[in-house]
Amino acid sequence: MGDGRRCSDHNGEKAGKDGQNSITFIDGLFKDQNFLAVTTNWYDDSGHMAEADIQIDPSVVPGGYNLQLLVEHEVGHLLGLDHSGVLSSVMYPFVGRGGIAALDSDEKLAIAELYPAVDPMNAGGILTGRVNGDGGGIFAAQVVALNDKGQPVAIALTNQQGEFELDGVPPGTYQLYAEPLDGPVFLQNLSGIWQTAKNESFPTEFADGGPLHVEAGRIYGNLVVNSSGTTTLNPKWIGVSAAAGSDMSLGAMPIVVSPGQTVNIAVGGDGFVSGMTTLEIPNRSFRRTSNFSYAGNYVSATFNVASDAPSGSLTVLVKSGNQSAALTGGIRVAGSARARVVRR
Ligand SMILES: [Zn+2]
Numbered sequence: 001m002g003d004g005r006r007c008s009d010h011n012g013e014k015a016g017k018d019g020q021n022s023i024t025f026i027d028g029l030f031k032d033q034n035f036l037a038v039t040t041n042w043y044d045d046s047g048h049m050a051e052a053d054i055q056i057d058p059s060v061v062p063g064g065y066n067l068q069l070l071v072e073h074e075v076g077h078l079l080g081l082d083h084s085g086v087l088s089s090v091m092y093p094f095v096g097r098g099g100i101a102a103l104d105s106d107e108k109l110a111i112a113e114l115y116p117a118v119d120p121m122n123a124g125g126i127l128t129g130r131v132n133g134d135g136g137g138i139f140a141a142q143v144v145a146l147n148d149k150g151q152p153v154a155i156a157l158t159n160q161q162g163e164f165e166l167d168g169v170p171p172g173t174y175q176l177y178a179e180p181l182d183g184p185v186f187l188q189n190l191s192g193i194w195q196t197a198k199n200e201s202f203p204t205e206f207a208d209g210g211p212l213h214v215e216a217g218r219i220y221g222n223l224v225v226n227s228s229g230t231t232t233l234n235p236k237w238i239g240v241s242a243a244a245g246s247d248m249s250l251g252a253m254p255i256v257v258s259p260g261q262t263v264n265i266a267v268g269g270d271g272f273v274s275g276m277t278t279l280e281i282p283n284r285s286f287r288r289t290s291n292f293s294y295a296g297n298y299v300s301a302t303f304n305v306a307s308d309a310p311s312g313s314l315t316v317l318v319k320s321g322n323q324s325a326a327l328t329g330g331i332r333v334a335g336s337a338r339a340r341v342v343r344r
Contacts, residue, residue: 017042021078022053023071029057036060036095037070039077052078068101080114081107082192085142085185086152087238087254088313088329093189096253100332104313106155109168124168125214127154129223130161131178133202137162138227140187140197141178144328148173148211150282150314152328157181157194169214176207178225179326183236183269184252203231204325232271233323237298238316238330239266250298258334260307262289267316267327268298277320281331285309311335 030036037056044050054074060067072090084091089104103111112123131141143164145154153174156164180202181187187197205227212220237250240257241264250268257263267279274294279301286309290302299318314331317324 025058037074039074064097066099070095083189085181086329088332105153124170126219127166128221130163131158131225134228143178145174151312152315174212179204201230202227233320233325234270235267235318235327236269254332256332259309261305264302266298266300272297280317
């Protein structure tokens, strides 16, 4: 689904370990493979990164793909970042023809953690805890710290014991949720130990205890997300059109909306039930102005976006009966006209 093309990292074709970090363009690099670029990282015996090379297929330009976004993505690999399950993230494994080439909150935090300019404890709070399933801790669950504007600010994956740690979380009010990486991003899109994890289906659940007020320099421990059973609800695609009734295509890429717009937003996937499944954008700038409509395996509604809607990415929540699920980073709000005239 969608027009995204995959990034293949750690593939190693033709790049060479020569002590120099390089970015090269090579014609026909990934002919017929649906890849646009590859970054290869080399590590020394102590596990420190020794070198990274980026190779890009120039067909990205005539193909109309977002070159800036692609290069930012590969530089993210060069710096040591893995793929992200957040649709709006630069490290999302698919690059499309549109999109906004700006780092998302979770990758800013990830880069700051790898290359700290200040003591991480001074930058924000630390949230630690565990995701429990029926068989104990869930491995490779995506844990999201969602702020009170509905923005996925920080992301972590749980380790083999189901434990997670979110570092440098900016002061604010958050709700934590855990979700499976069951599409559009799968564990196989990640590297290293994540590929050994089993794709488990578990319901998206919020942490016990309600909203958490985070202050810089503090540690919040023993946060627990309990998720039992399995789920059939799995949002995978999102689409937007100017108004209800006009053509809409859904894809596994984030949609971009601008402040002041009235748009029809649709979300589709598995387990959607006509008349029962609803979608919610937990941000006060999005006001739903229609009833839900259903067609095929998707639900849609019209939303009015306030003219002062903050730019950034948003999570879309889907509910169906007693099941809930998230499309994390499914919406990118473009910068407002006011923000664009700010001069440096
Ligand atoms: Zn990649």
